[in-house]
Each structure stands twice: as structure tokens, then as C-alpha cells.
Amino acid sequence: MGFRNIIGRRLGLGLVRRRKPFSTATCDGDGNGNAKSINLYSAINQALHIALETDNRAFVFGEDVSFGGVFRCTTGLADRFGKARVFNTPLCEQGIVGFGIGLAAMGNRAIAEIQFADYIYPAFDQIVNEAAKFRYRSGNQFNCGGLTIRAPYGAVGHGGHYHSQSPEAFFCHVPGIKVVIPRSPRQAKGLLLSCIRDPNPVVFFEPKWLYRLAVEEVPEHDYMLPLSEAEVIRQGSDITLVGWGAQLSVMEQACNEAEKDGISCELIDLKTLLPWDKETVEASVRKTGRVLISHEAPVTGGFGAEISASIVERCFLRLEAPVARVCGLDTPFPLVFEPFYMPTKNKILDAIKATVNY
Template sequence: MGLRRFGRLVKWVGGNGRRPFSTSSSSSCDEMMVQQIASGKSLNLYSAINQALHIALETDPRAYVFGEDVSFGGVFRCTTGLADRFGKQRVFNTPLCEQGIVGFGIGLAAMGNRAVAEIQFADYIFPAFDQIVNEAAKFRYRSGNQFNCGGLTIRSPYGAVGHGGHYHSQSPEAFFCHAPGIKVVIPRSPRQAKGLLLSCIRDPNPVVFFEPKWLYRLSVEEVPEHDYMLPLSEAEEFILENWNCGTQIIREGNDITLVGWGAQLSIMEHACKDAEKEGISCELIDLQTLLPWDKDTVEASVRKTGRLLISHEAPVTGGFGAEISASIVERCFLRLEAPVARVCGLDTPFPLVFEPFYMPNKNKILDAIKSTVNY
């Protein structure tokens, strides 16, 4: 199972910026996988993020972590132990003022530092919206590249959690995908979260990094303990069973392309398994980076399958799935065998007791797969 889970990480980049997998032979590839797994240990998602923050602070004396309650670990314990190890001058609490947190981070990053700002819940990122969209995103552009705040990373838990209601369950990623000048990244697993977060912190652009709170403790896998990064703006394409060393696809699907990100990927994986039992071959793509997103990978897949389904937790109207749909229709119109399908949240505030009806679950996705394939 460890090897099987490890195979899902297709576009892997080590600390030296190179993929560690050889394309020569399956035996040498298996050897490398065993070595990588042996050097890691089983972690859940919040522990992997904590490990990434430890590495970021340890490897760069200019790095700082700050936000509401971060000095004692934060609500989800992602910053546990950081203040004790690196001191309260580098890991510290802020006032309950999201606009101030991001504004301070912009100034800190503009002085050449690595500022990792935590917004306690993505639902409360909106008071900082002006700072992110009008300041951070435009900082480099307005000066003609004379100055920038590229060292700013804004971390925030997003999405459903099972009991969060309308103020602790939202998925606001589409708002920020409308702002050129920032990157928007969403991991789906512990190994991916660690590698992507380190890439974001070291990226020369400001990044909004949304963490799926539903998976903080639920998602567990083998995570290498060393320092490594995963490439931004490249999708990860996979289906569940087999992995061929040196390829970008774990198992090819021929009937329909599925695209998602974050916590929704685990739901889509189960739908793919059930669709396979009915003879439908699904290709599943995790975008990882939403801004800028990997259009080429999605386009190549849709040109092969002729069908596309997008799923996300955010409301369907104006969700990022609409941008993917429009772009792929423009690029692949003559290759599409059916209308692009979207399985998303409803156009209502996020409900509490009615959360199971709101969420795009496995059965909704499976029905949309069959409807699209049989169109």
C-alpha cells in the first residue's frame, strides 16, 4: 500500500529541483521508490504542513510565521512547536485583524523576507481582500518590477469540515483566481502539501495557499522527511491502480476526464472506482495550482477522451470550474462528445444540517459521469 500511494505522486521534484525517478527500467524505479519511502514516515496533512514550516524556518533565517494563535499551535495545530524552536520573534501571534495580518506580511516581504501569514479560516480572509488583490497582487506591476512582495505566502484552511456551517466551510478560491499577480495553490494530501507549501514559500510571487481542513487528520500517507519541493502550475494526472515509472499518468483513462483539487479529489477517486465497475474508464487530474492553472494537461486529456467533468465544493455559479469549462470549450470544441459537466456546491450559503445535500458527493459525480458518457 505504501508503494501504491507513493506512485500517485507523479510530478515529483526533490530538493535539488530534479525528478528522482529513472525512466530506464521498472526494477531500478522500484528501488528508488523503496529508498524514498524508507527515508520518510507516515504523517497526516497537518503534520506535513508543520514539517514544511519547520524546514522553511530552519533553512531561511529571513522566514517568519505569524497569525492569530499561531504561537501555541493554532486552531488546527499546524504551527505546533514552531515558537519553542525558533523563538517568538520569528513565530508570533497577531491581533485579530486579517487586513493587518496581510498588510504586515506585504511590508515584511517587501523588505526581502519570507512572510508566512496564517488566516485562521478562509471564511475570514475577506477583510484582507483589499490587501491581497489591490496591494500584494499589484505590488510588482505598479513599480515596473522595481520592488515586489514575492516572499509572501498566505495560508488558510478552506472548505467543508462536517459541522462548520456558513462561517467555517466556504471555498473562496475563485475570488482570488480573478486577480493577476498572485498564485493560488490547493494541495490534496500530506506529501503534496509539504512539497507545494515549500515551493510557495520560496516562490518569487505572492501565493494564497488554501489547506483542506477536512483532510488535516483524515488524510495520511508516507511523507519523506527531507526538504523537497513540487512544481507549481503543473497538474498531477492519475488514476488509481497502476503506475508506470517515468510517465506522467498512473493509468490512462479513455472515456472521460475529471478535474478537481483539494479535498474533492478523494471523493472523485471513489467515483472513478465505481465508474470502472460499470465499464467507464476515467482520467483524473488534480490541478494543484489554480492560478495559473495547467491548461495544456487538461486540454491534452480532453482531446483524448472527448468529455470533461469538473467538481469543486464552491457554489457552481462563478466557481473556478466555469473558467476551466470555458477555456476547454474554446480549445477543444470540435473534439467534445458531450457538454462539459460541473458537479459543485449549490448557489446558497453553506448550510449546517443540510451540508450532505449541499456537497458534491460520490453519487452526484458518478451520475454525472454516466450521463456525460452516455450523452
């Protein structure tokens, strides 16, 4: 049966219920196994190897994945697991996700790659109108919870307006899916394995800027990190900073500079944007009385606006200053003017000082 015919029959496939439950693994980000210093794309590659090795229902597919993909995240997978489980698809994002929905509805682990997050828009209808609603419309009689959609997102230094976008806010508006963004290699591996094994469809955005730049000790064993749990990665008392993905390293630099001026910053990595951990953020803001949110996406309609609204609703009487946002500009992502567009360390530092001195 041809690829397009399989996609055309996905609604019929959705009626087939799973014959066996999803496997699980211990949520153990520390573990006692060996750790190795690797970069982010290698951590993603490790997670995909483990996912395919531990579950014969797992499949990896997308444009160019069989030879390793543009960013080499799928290197060696086809050689080890065969082209029946790791295979290229036509250049058709709608078809990739549609096929993934049908595959997951049959009880499989469908790991679909969109080569750049900028090109996820042709698949938007499949994600928000099919994958996100699959369980709800059947009253939980059938679902496509085994679907994980991987996509490199964000600035890369030279991508311009078609290879640098951060579209996470579009998907955070959609009940029925999860949206996850890691900040580092260790987080990427553990969170991706959790996404693949989660009983809900997940959109997993990978910060392409960090594919080779970010390097840290990553456990070599199989481990998972919990979804929808924010992490306080830096304790502070004067202001709370909230971010995700590649922006965390920029924010941490700003925190270090602010500390030289006697400002104590608490830094939180949200990690899961949908559903996000309101309690951890709220507890921090109640302690500091001030909050700053930063992301690469344009400021208008960015997910920072949702966080800001929630904090104002839940912590209004504890706020000592307006909620600050340092984000991308309301323009198409520029090429030569990227340094002016990006929320930089200095922009964040200025906003920290202005908020603390309000």
C-alpha cells in the same frame, strides 16, 4: 513600534529592495531520504519547520500560531525558533496581510496564517489591490514576492456557513498572485515549500477536512513540487475528471465505481489554480472527448466555469458531450443540510454516466 504603526508604513517599506536573492532547493518530490506516514497537518508543520530552519528571513505569524493554532499546524515552531520569528497577531486579517506585505517587501519570507479561509475577506483589499499589484506598479523595481498566505478552506462536517467556504475563485480573478491547493500530505509539504520560496505572492488553501483524515508516506527531507503543473493521477480513456484539494478523494471514489460499469476515467489534480495547467487538461480532453469538473464552491462563478470555458474554446471539435460540472449549490453553506450541499461520490457518478451516455 506598534503593530498598527508598522502596517501604516507598509508603502514606505515596499520601496526597500532586497539585498540578497531568495534561496532555492531542488525540486525533488521523490528523493532518497526516509519517509514517514503522517497526516496533512503534520506535513504542513514539517514544511514550516524546514522553511524557518533553512532561511533565517522566514517568519510565521497569525492568530494563535505561537501555541500551535486551531488545527495545530504551527505546533512547536515558537519553542524552536523563538517568538521573534513565530508570533501571534491581533485578530485583524487586514492587518495580518498588510504586515506580511511590508515584511516581504523588505526581502523576508512572510508566512501569514488566516485562521479560516472564511475570514480572509477583510484582507481582500490588501491581497488584490496591494500584494497582487506590488511588482507591476513599480515596473519590477520592488515586490512582495516573499509573501505566502495560508488558510484552511472547505467543508469540515460541522462548520456551517462561517467555517466551511471555498473562496478560491475570488482570488483566481486576480493577476499577480498564485493560488495553490494540495490534495494530500505529500503534496501539501512539497507545494507549501515551493510557495514559500516562489518569487510571487501566493495564497495557499489547505483542505481542513483532510488535516487528520488524510495519511500517507511523506519524505522527511526538504523537497519542493513544481507549481502550475497539473498531475494525471489516474489514466483513463472515456472521460476526464478535473478537481483539486479534498474533492480529489471523492472523485477517485466515483472513478472506482464507474470502472465497475466499464467506464474508464482519467483523473487530474490541478494543484495550482492560478496560473493553471491548461495544456495537461486539454491533452486529456482531446483524448477522452468528455470532461467533468467538480469543486465544493458554489457552481455559479466557481473556477470550474473558467476551466469549462477554456475547454470549449480549445477543444470544441473534440468534445463528445457538454462539459459537466458537479459543484456546491448556490446557497450559503448550510449546517444540517451539508450532505445535500456537497458534491458527493454519487452525484459525480451520475454525472459521469450521463456524460458518457450523452
